[in-house]
Amino acid sequence: MPAPAAGRAFAATPKRYFRVVAIAEAITWTLLIAGMLQKYVFDAGEWGVSLGGGLHGFVFIAYAASVVLVAVNQRWSLGVAAAGIASAVVPYATIPFDLWADRTGRLHGPWRRETDGHPSDGSVANRLLRWGLARPVLVAVLAVVAVALVFGALLLIGPPGGRD
DSSP states (O other), X not given: OOOOXXXXXXXXXXXXXXXXXXXXXXXXXXXXXXXXXXXXISOOOSHHHHHHHHHHXXXXXXXXXXXXXXXXXXXXXXXXXXXXXXXXXXXXXXXXXXXXXXXXXTTOSOOOOSOOSOGGGGSHHHHHHHHHHTSHHHHHHHHHHHHHHHHHXXXXXXXXXXXX
């Protein structure tokens, strides 16, 4: 297989991209749980929850956005996409979801950079997907900014259950 073009190297396939983000989401669960143990079991301060929770929140939002991106590319049903997003709520469930999606063929194939005659090719979501895939660096920057804005807004609102 030839090496991907320079702008496409960050995520050669939907499967590789999705797997990296799913694993990152699981890793940040570990950081959050370790921070909670540090705070509530070992009474060693809040810094672990602040750090782990912040990283987890950021990657959680990025994972949800990634599910939407891959769902459009792979033409997942709304139910499969919802299950993918819901898998991030349960610690470590993104890994089994990723394995299931791969095993059932839901992650197979390349990024859809061109129309292929499918009835959904003309939809807004599919046109945006193709536009974004043609500009991966710009979209990556916009995605990071969007996730950061959502994350910042959520930080202003505060954690679930309020602040101590």
